[in-house]
Amino acid sequence: MNKTQAKSINARTIDDREFFYGHKACAGCGGSVAVRLALKVLGENTFSVLPANCMSAVGFIYPQMAFSSNAMIAPFPSTAAMLSGVAVGARALGIKGAYSIGFAGDGGTADIGLQALSGAIDRRDPIIYICYDNEAYMNTGIQKSGLTPYGATTTTTPAGKNLPGSVRPKKNMFEIVAAHGIDYAATCSIGYPQDYMKKIQKAAQVEGTAYIHVYASCPTGWGVPTERSVDVAKEAVDCGLWFLAEYENGRFRLNKNPREFKPVKDYLKKQGRFRHLSDRDIETIVQQRDAKWEKMRREWL
Amino acid sequence: MPGQKTFVSGDEAVAMGARLARPHVISAYPITPQTVVVERLSDYVEDGSLNAEFMHVESEHSAMSAAMGVSSVGARAFTATSSQGLLHMCEGLHYASGARFPIVMMNANRATAAPWNIYGDQRDSLSMLDCGWIQVYVEDAQEALDMIIQAYRIAEDPEVLTPFMVNLDGFVLTHTYELVEVPPQETVDAFLPPYQTVNKMDLANPQSLCITVGPNLNLEIKYQQHMAMVNAEKAIDAVDREFGDVFGRYYGGMVQGYRCEDAEVILAATGTTAGTARVVVDAMREQGHAVGLLKLRYLRPFPIRQVCDIAGRVKAVGVLDRDISFGLEGTIYTNVNSALSRLAQKPLTLNFVGGLGGRDISRENIESIFTTLLAAAGGVSQPEVQFFGMECATDE
Numbered sequence: 232m233n234k235t236q237a238k239s240i241n242a243r244t245i246d247d248r249e250f251f252y253g254h255k256a257c258a259g260c261g262g263s264v265a266v267r268l269a270l271k272v273l274g275e276n277t278f279s280v281l282p283a284n285c286m287s288a289v290g291f292i293y294p295q296m297a298f299s300s301n302a303m304i305a306p307f308p309s310t311a312a313m314l315s316g317v318a319v320g321a322r323a324l325g326i327k328g329a330y331s332i333g334f335a336g337d338g339g340t341a342d343i344g345l346q347a348l349s350g351a352i353d354r355r356d357p358i359i360y361i362c363y364d365n366e367a368y369m370n371t372g373i374q375k376s377g378l379t380p381y382g383a384t385t386t387t388t389p390a391g392k393n394l395p396g397s398v399r400p401k402k403n404m405f406e407i408v409a410a411h412g413i414d415y416a417a418t419c420s421i422g423y424p425q426d427y428m429k430k431i432q433k434a435a436q437v438e439g440t441a442y443i444h445v446y447a448s449c450p451t452g453w454g455v456p457t458e459r460s461v462d463v464a465k466e467a468v469d470c471g472l473w474f475l476a477e478y479e480n481g482r483f484r485l486n487k488n489p490r491e492f493k494p495v496k497d498y499l500k501k502q503g504r505f506r507h508l509s510d511r512d513i514e515t516i517v518q519q520r521d522a523k524w525e526k527m528r529r530e531w532l
Numbered sequence: 533m534p535g536q537k538t539f540v541s542g543d544e545a546v547a548m549g550a551r552l553a554r555p556h557v558i559s560a561y562p563i564t565p566q567t568v569v570v571e572r573l574s575d576y577v578e579d580g581s582l583n584a585e586f587m588h589v590e591s592e593h594s595a596m597s598a599a600m601g602v603s604s605v606g607a608r609a610f611t612a613t614s615s616q617g618l619l620h621m622c623e624g625l626h627y628a629s630g631a632r633f634p635i636v637m638m639n640a641n642r643a644t645a646a647p648w649n650i651y652g653d654q655r656d657s658l659s660m661l662d663c664g665w666i667q668v669y670v671e672d673a674q675e676a677l678d679m680i681i682q683a684y685r686i687a688e689d690p691e692v693l694t695p696f697m698v699n700l701d702g703f704v705l706t707h708t709y710e711l712v713e714v715p716p717q718e719t720v721d722a723f724l725p726p727y728q729t730v731n732k733m734d735l736a737n738p739q740s741l742c743i744t745v746g747p748n749l750n751l752e753i754k755y756q757q758h759m760a761m762v763n764a765e766k767a768i769d770a771v772d773r774e775f776g777d778v779f780g781r782y783y784g785g786m787v788q789g790y791r792c793e794d795a796e797v798i799l800a801a802t803g804t805t806a807g808t809a810r811v812v813v814d815a816m817r818e819q820g821h822a823v824g825l826l827k828l829r830y831l832r833p834f835p836i837r838q839v840c841d842i843a844g845r846v847k848a849v850g851v852l853d854r855d856i857s858f859g860l861e862g863t864i865y866t867n868v869n870s871a872l873s874r875l876a877q878k879p880l881t882l883n884f885v886g887g888l889g890g891r892d893i894s895r896e897n898i899e900s901i902f903t904t905l906l907a908a909a910g911g912v913s914q915p916e917v918q919f920f921g922m923e924c925a926t927d928e
Contacts, residue, residue: 278605278733291743301733303604303741306623309597312589316559316601316609317733319585323556324607329735347597350590 240428246271254297255289259457261447261464262286264421265363266334269443272431273359275300276329278321280314282344283307284336285370286363308343310335311351311360318357330359330435337364337378340444341402348442352411355439359431362404362442365449373452377402380472381519382512383504385452390507400519405444409478414439416478420446422465426475426486433477446473454503463501469493471520476531483531495520534780535715542705545673545712546612546638546698547572549680551582552720553636556607559587559598563617564650565706566640570612592617596624596635603633604741606732608684611635614702615642615656622660628695629664630757631742632731634687635695636680637665641803641854642702643889651890652702653854654802658831658863664757666696666764667832669802673710676700678781681720682771688727689767694760701804701854703890715779723778761833768830786835788827789842791817795824797848797905799884800839800868802828805852805893812898823902831867839871847909848880850901854887861885861917880908886920897921 238244250270256263266286270277279302281287287304290297305313310333318331335344340362351358367385368374374387375397384396408416415437419427427445434441448464450457467473471492477484495517499505508516540548546569550558558577560570576582589595592613599609613621618639628635639657643649657667666687670676676698683696700706733741745753769785776782788806791813792798801809806827816823826842826849828835843849849872853862860866865883872878884901887893897920908914919926 275738276735280601288744291740293743293745293749296740296743298740299738301735301738301740303733304743305601306593306597306627309594309624312559312594312597313601313604315587315589316557316598316603317605318601319557319587319598320602320605320607320609323585323602324605326605326735346590347594350588350594353590354588356587 240272240432241425246274248275250275250277250300251290251297252299253295255292256285257451257457259450259460260285261421261449261460262336262363262365264461265361265427265445265447268424268428269332269334269361269431270300272428273330273332273435277301278317278329278331279303279334280305280310280317280331281334282310282339283370284339286334288370307339309347310339310344311358312347314358314360315351315354315356322357331357332359332361334361334363336369337362337366338368338376341377341404349411352408352413352440352442355414357439359434359441359443362444363447364444365447365452367452369449369452378404382508382516384507385504395508395512396504405476405478408442409483412481413442413478415441416443418444418474418476420464420468420473420475421448422446422461422463422468423475430477452504454506455501459501463498466493466498470495470498471524472498472516474527476527485527485531488528488532535713537711537713539709540673540712541568541707541709542673542676542700543568543640543707544572545677546680546700547576548714549677550610551576552715552717553610553681553684553724554608555584555610557585557587557598557602558610559589559595559602560611561589561592561595561613561617563592563614565642565702566612566614566617566638568706569638592620593624596621596628599635600624600628600631600633603635604733606727606729606734608727609635610637612638614640615644618656618660619644622663625660625663625665627742632693632757633695634684634693634727636683636687637695637697638680639697639699640702640706641699649889650702652704653888653890654699655855657697657699658855661832661863664694664761665832666694666761666830667699668697668830669699669828670705671804671806671827672705673708673712674781675783676705677712677714678775678779678783681724682775685724685771686764686767688729690729692760692764692767693729693731694764699803704804719778723775765833783829786830787838787842788829790825790827792824792826792842792846794822795846796822797850797902797909798824798826798843798846799850799852799898799901799905800826800828800843800864801852802831802864805854805887808893808895809898812895812902816899816902821902821906823906828864831864834867834871836871836874839868840875843868843872843879844875846879848882848905850882850884850905852901853883853885856885856888882908882914883917884920885917891921893921
């Protein structure tokens, strides 16, 4: 980290300029908040790469380009590879002071894009890779991804008499990335924007590869009112089904360790995708949560 | 200007050509029989004789994606692959041509699995003819080296802006050692200036690339891409002439006709097979047979005009395919027939399929093909698609 530490960004100091504006995302889209805030932190000297996902679908419809800084759509499996090419190409040309940043969704990261991401981290390419996690393939109409949580109903994991929706917990992307010995990795939520922006700033200081996994609500896919989008992303953290943590210098750190969790049931029952869950299903989810937190508290505090 | 003569393999000649072209970044994944190319380029980066970044990508899909990223900021990208690797890149091949990224790639022509086979045939690149890449097929190591340099000149031409695939027959060319003249770096630098483009992400003039275009304008954009490829023929011919003027080696541009002027029958062939066929043509000419060779250099853009000019004058045209499009015929045969169908009077055409999976194509094979063609020209009926060099009986 030889770059100078940037000043803290908050609601008063944040850049007034918009770099992702006039797009066609749904009202209340958490993914668009993640892109907008990250670009405000990084400024105009950026090269953004997005695979096929909601943000590329809503931001590049010719002639209405929503990015006012440089941006490009990548093939679905290769956000990290194309982004690496951008970063390495820019370095080879002697372009300085620019950030190469990727915005891939949960499926584009944990499923089809995982191999390319692994390669980029392995090469220690100078990129900031952001996974905005809305827990399903939303762009194609809410299908299950590797980051869809247990019990969520999607169009490919319908809840019915025999199944509670998705039967597998979320793939552990944060630790998969950390296991590469990455320079910097963090988890965030758009419900905690201050924490998210701080981590983007930190990622910008990293010499090497940075990975940020931001929980980004999707009112359309989750079945929540648009005006509750940011709240629900915050509540996920407060009830312990998501967490704020960092990995750097080979160590994990829990940034937020609530003494008491808000009720999981309140979080779940506000969302259409979980409305079908029985008390027994919810108990399963609570047990999964507690096991994860027991491990995180034991190893990361 | 004369260069230095050196004894190298086809793969090594490609690596030397790539070094002379000064790519900023090489992103590549190893696959037989391309590996020597990436090994030598790694050596050059390590010893400092090539000032480039070598990206050790984890797959061919990523090799092509990284190359696109490199090109998207206006830098020069090089990669190389073969067979399964080329197939794995398929999504990126379409993507790169649609994005108009002038990436140059060497492909070592190799059979495609299953069954597994690491030896030469052209099913890999011929199955990618529709990806929007310029495709050239070279005959020897010298042409391989020279075409890497020419490839960048043609691909980066603002009127072309189309990626470029240089194909070498696996093993027969990639691993055969020949004497090659390596041109001086300063001559290549003068011939191939640095890549300049507006088709890039630029901090001073930000823009979006690889965008979404709906039904309203998609047809027009694809038309532009098609016309750029069609018009690439002009750049191909101009670059071939200029290269010849500077380096003393002319390749004929789109095709190379050999003793076709007064030929009764000709054989259309690509790559190393053209070399064997040339020898056979000379031998059969000695015996008084009016045979000729049409070496197809470029298959995209396809040399429609040249094929019609040369093949339109003869009685029978054979097309040698190291490839079979299952359920139809050899792919080059389809393309040649398509070109010849534009003529008012189309010559008789026959397809000779062989040399698959590294099966040797001998002088005897080609003599026999010419004999069949001469018989056909004399009115003897022949099966249209014939497999040659078979170890078992065919159903024809």
